Amino acid sequence: MSQVLIAAAGLLLVYLLVKWLKDPIRKIPGPPGLPLLGNVLSMELLNLHNQFYEMARKYGAVMKVKIFSKPVVILNSREACLEALTKTGTDFQGRPHLPRMLMITAKDPASMTLCEQQVKLRRLFTKAMSAFGPGIRHLEDIMQETILDMIEDIDRNDGEAIDTERLCVGYVCCIIASMVFGEKHSYDDDVCQEISKMNTLAIKASDPLSSGAVFDIFPFLLRFRFLFPEFCHDVDAAQSLVDELVKVKVQQAKESFDAQQKRGCLDYFIEVQQKQEVDKDGRPLLDDEEMKGMVFAFIAAGLETSRRSLAQIFLDLLRDPVLQKALQAEIDSQFETTHFITLKDKYVVMQTYQRLAQQTLPSSVVLPNRSFVRQLCLPSCLVMPDKLPQLEAYMLEHFRYLTQAPFLFPHMTIRETQVAGFKIPANTTVLINSYYAAHNPDVYDDPFTVQPKRFLDKNGQLVDREHPLRQNFFGFGAGRRACPGEHLARSRIFLFLANILQKYDLELQDELPEDDVRKYPLSILLTPPSVKVRFIRRC
Template structure:
């Protein structure tokens, strides 16, 4: 039969009718959001490095639930605490999936952070991770001892500098790396230890290789391109080198831990992972294998390094910009402790202003402005909107943390937001805490929340007690709206002098 212009017209009309019908039936069309181009959506109007600012403006304009589309892939964004908690807590497992993350899965096929909630290894990975953190050594007290020891070494390091300029980013990186190495491997490490240096290098490599806003992101958008390494040679080479480094370093440590493992003398979290491996802890019929151990080690390093690094770097920037805040925090410390004393976690209740500042820092900085993306596992709804299965969902924690209706003057640093009328840190139900979603909520809440808060508190308390922070040269802007978004939101580096207090 000859294909005529009439046949072509019928075909075109049929295709258009199908597309229009699908669009009309799509429940996501009812969710408000900026209009985009056919097939491309909002791809060219969203600037990756300023996505936190753009989605903030979209939330202000369109409300609690909004939608954008990137390369014709719809993304639902939750912009209110109520909508977020409905999705993360009330809806159970509906929103607990993870969207496809091909590059991450190359590095870490058993990642707790990136694994879909329905993945057969998820439950065991989560259980072992929490057990390692809570039961390590003598429990939480042992974690605190490690951090306190590393803080003491940091103070000694700064005293040795004798007021010379210090790169606060490198200082923070060294402190966090030493704490992380000790928690994982159960030994005491100094700043120049090869293990700590390897952790720094490995973390930097990983961040570069999976940066969602680098050229490598094309592999996440179009996963089939992973099978064609000649098309994006540099990206594939970077991934291969990073993978070799990760596997070499981590597997060496795992093999060492296995060879020296003793049930009654666990040294660090890695020993708990090895014990799970020996016991086959899973409960789903899947073995807790070497990939599971490696996955948890990578998650601990990547998750524990970058977020705390951003927050601690922000504290130095705040204190250098605001000398009055620095003096207020020092006055509180001076009222409670002698100059030679070392502050520990047991002293936290004596320092409500400092504790409130830590919370304010986490609110303002919000290193993961959208948390880790979620993915609906079945047809569900939130805030009255129908959300189909397999829909990408972002938690706009950045907007909530800077919503002026919740936090007046949201781009100012005000620790008082987290203090009650008696000068004590507010309780969990207070609006300031209730709306703070920095670590997420529900079953996929970050298990390292306590560790992160403790690291910031201990370092800040002891440094401020011993030193005055003075800027070197012109200070960079500390307006979070001007920060560039990469895999995380990070403040600019700053150099300071740490001058011993008289």
């Protein structure tokens, strides 16, 4: 019997050794780990962006870590990231199974693996941003009206310091509520307050870097809810609030729906559903759970990213008064003080281009852009220069510097594939290290400082889109799973920044808090600190 046991143990060891030798993950460089635990004990969760940054400098374009026994591949270089996101078809377009997020909303297209259903929902999501009412103009009008309301609120404070956290959250909540539900809202409305609360609870309950992440790694623990009362309370509270807010608003919108006068993105979803459109298998194109997931995606993605961007903008302008004055001088040189800056003011529209655009553009599109120029194959001399190049350069530098989603949304390989010469098995979690790409010292001089001039050419104009400095960061992702709300996010930031700088000097109330991105705590996103600001009227 002892000989049989010894032989069996020997065969098992040989099998494990052969399996280990054939494992392609073994060839990917990375820090050594412990048996069973992997690299878990050495990970600094709140500082993971800096830890992976240093590892990228050591291990190169592709590296790996192990979370217990599960390998996670991290792509660091621009070339490796673009290869995975844009050049390998759908190989990297899966999503890892995240039970906590699925408990809150199972039909959020951002968290779904690429499949026919996900493609369908993403297409509907994109159409909803431009297909209702008079089209994209309606969304722009909503943003512009909300900024005017915000300016009135600031003026009522008469120079008293305002906490930027409340200002940023309030401003973005109003815009998102209006975009989704159609009615105009103020931050004191119950809807905006519920949106803010819902988002806070959802992030707390699904934070991948909190102790609750153990349930994503070991889903079977969810069967023993009584052992984890605090965690289960957070998830249940987030789930209840999503149902309470979104389901109630969906029902209210259905009861008052008018196909001749669509109010917001939700009305577009209702129209699709009421037309009883079906997919090729005869299933409804959009059910209530899918509608709930898309409304949640509109709210969560838009609120969290925009509020952090605005918080960082305040820190940048307060830290660097010279930058603030330079941007104000550029705005003053282009616009009268009584002029409210809109999205159309971003470009100098040349007469020839304007005439051609008016003949060709659909009536629902009011903002000519470079992509449309390329579609028409117009001569390059007709491409519109940015009217505020310094401000646009600052926005690019802002997105590069903050890189608030340092690893984007986790990807997963849906089949065996390879990147940068390394084979990666199917069902492997893959992280895009956009934080390293955006702060790569081999590409950017002094990458942890805010220097908008790096994006200006010798003539003071914005460098071309194909310039390496603009190609090396992925704040909104790339390829088929790039953020569909990028245009609206950039529009929000532009309107806010241009109009605030035109009308106010920003002065610090107390000491400037830590504004080094390397010191920001990491949860789902990097979180800049809030600050109290005095808004002094310029005009």
